[in-house]
Amino acid sequence: MTMNDAGIRTDAQKVFDTYEHLATEILRKGYRHNPIYMARKAIVDWELMMAAGIEGKRVLNVGCFEPIDELLWAGLAAEWVGIDLSPRSIETAQTIVQRTLVPALAEKVRFRVMDAQALEFPDESFDVVVSFSVIDHIPDPAVRHRAILEMGRVVRRGGAVIVTVPNRFGYFRALHRRNVRRGIVSDVGYQYFYAPGELRAELRAAGLMPIRYTSDLKNVNDLPKYVRALIRPLEWFGDRMGYLARKPT
Ligand SMILES: C[S@@+](CC[C@H](N)C(=O)[O-])C[C@H]1O[C@@H](n2cnc3c(N)ncnc32)[C@H](O)[C@@H]1O
Structure with a gap:
């Protein structure tokens, strides 16, 4: 039996069942009503989207689940x-x-049932491809790698791929593991926690160029420059983190 980083058995079927179940729960009230979840998405996912620029672009959201990004963008x-x-x-x-x-x-906005490792779109059919907290729900490293390769395949040359995930070194990680083991928080199907450098290497291995990292411990812009420089290393310990990468032209 293989255990994942959250101390639970790795199981793709269990992840599938979890989201089939959660899908009915979020119809009335979902993560879009959870201020902390939304704040983390704003600081990490949306900051990278703004940096990529999505105005007038064709965007693919891999692993959309609740349509939080769709409603906003x-x-x-x-x-x-x-x-x-x-x-x-x-x-x-x-x-x-x-x-x-x-x-x-x-x-x-259009939706389709599809597996991230086999995207049913032609090469270079999107300007921007995003995937927020999805590959961390895939137990098999080969499938995670194929999913990133697929994102790189369907984005146009010079286009952007954004991947964010929970951080292996995140300030909340140890607490989360303990709380899952004790049954205090529900198991939402985390299968693998990436370290920032590991995610960067995964993007590079798929032929993409990571150009911007961010996390929810991002420097606050209105602090003096020297204070920002001092606390910058903290960004590697944010709980949600990710990269904006470009496909070479
Ligand atoms: C945590 S949710 C995504 C959250 C959402 N993107 C957000 O930012 O709020 C993880 C989603 O990934 C989906 N997923 C897991 N494996 C997948 C795969 N191989 N292909 C496509 N979707 C997948 C799950 O069904 C689930 O809906």
Whole structure:
């Protein structure tokens, strides 16, 4: 039996079942109503999206689950496609988008059930490909690698790939492991915790160029420059972290 970083048995079927179940729970109230989750997404995922620039772009969201990103960014992107392995998550995402966005925005967003390791899109069909807290839910390293290769394949040359995950060295990690073991927090199917350097190497191995790192312990911009420099190393210990990478032209 193989144990994962969270001290639980690695199991792709269990992850699938978890998200099929959670998909019905989030219809009325979801992570989009959790301020801490949203704050982490804002500081990490959305900061990298702003750096990539998505205005007027064709965007693919790999492992969308609840359509939090779709609700926020559909207005800015030209086209948005969300994919997920879990059919119920896709159904839920469609329902939430239809009942939340005005029709002119909802029609920009499409969803499909799909596996990240075998994307059913032609080469170079998107300007920006994002994947937030998804590859950490894939137990097999070969499948994680194929998923990143696929993101690199479907993005155009010069386009952006953004991958964020929970940090192996994150300030919350040890506590999370303990709380899962004790049954205090629910097991949401984490299968692998990347270290920042490891994620950077994974992106490079897929032919992408990581150009920007961020985490939720990012420097606060309005601090004096020398204080920012002093506390910058803390960024490696943020709980959610990730990279913006470019596909070479
Ligand atoms: C934590 S949720 C994603 C959260 C969401 N992206 C966000 O930022 O709020 C993980 C999602 O990854 C999906 N997933 C796991 N393995 C996948 C795969 N091989 N292909 C596509 N989706 C996958 C799960 O079904 C689940 O919906």
